[in-house]
Amino acid sequence: MATSRRFTDRTEAGEQLAEALLEREIDADIALAIPRGGLPLGRAVADALEVSLDIVVAKKIGAPGNPEYAIGAVASDGSVWRNEAAFRGTGADEEYFERQREVEAENARQKAERYRGDRSEPDLAGKTVVVVDDGVATGSTVRACLEKLQGTDADRIVLAVPVGPPDTIDELEAEADEVVCLETPAGFRGVGQFYENFQQVSDEEAMAYLDR
Structure with missing residues (x-):
């Protein structure tokens, strides 16, 4: 090989x-x-x-109690991708996912702003x-x-x-x-x-x- x-x-x-x-x-x-x-x-x-x-x-959305294990990720504009198999296997529910999506979307937006400075x-x-x-x-x-x-x-x-x-x-x-x-x-x-x-x-x- x-x-x-x-x-x-x-x-x-x-x-x-x-x-x-x-x-x-x-x-x-x-x-x-x-x-x-x-x-x-x-x-x-x-x-x-x-x-x-x-x-x-984009920022990853970590599993409950295991933030390093991604059950999805969200971009700075709120666009989201979810790993359905990981989501189902971790005990996360819709409410948890939505809450984390909002938090991480805001983190991603702030990061994009910090990196771009005054550039659009x-x-x-x-x-x-x-x-x-x-x-x-x-x-x-x-x-x-x-x-x-x-x-x-x-x-x-x-x-x-x-x-x-x-x-x-x-x-x-x-x-x-x-x-x-x-x-x-x-x-x-x-x-x-x-x-x-x-x-x-x-x-x-x-x-x-x-x-x-």
Whole structure:
């Protein structure tokens, strides 16, 4: 079995993603990174494709008593994706989900505002949008971001990630017009295992990529 490549860091992964997008001749108008980890890759992609870089923000909705276990996710405009199997298996009810959706939508909105500063949200009408993240596991936040973008008048939505498990990538292909994923290893345990350096990106560092 071929072993999956490991990326040096997020910037190098972004450069490889950009190469794959150029090879596929994807004529992008804008790159949207999912903060925080997506921004170093988004910067590399935006620079290589010679397009502007902005963000699309979503927050996961954690299970009762286990906030790290996502039963869904919500974007800054309230667009929501729910993992029905996870939702049913955790004892969460509709009231809990709705309450958490409101809280996390507000958190996502505040984060988007903090990152953008005085810049307004980009107009995506008629545009080819490339959504970039540092990898997907369950893909919950990515799905909420795609849900949000499907509510815009974007012409085409392309998801670009370096790595993700085969089943998640298959599912995401139904939710974006095109998915570019460099590695879909069968032995996927977590995104970090495919990076030599996978240190957390601070808000300040992430915002600096946006301002460049």
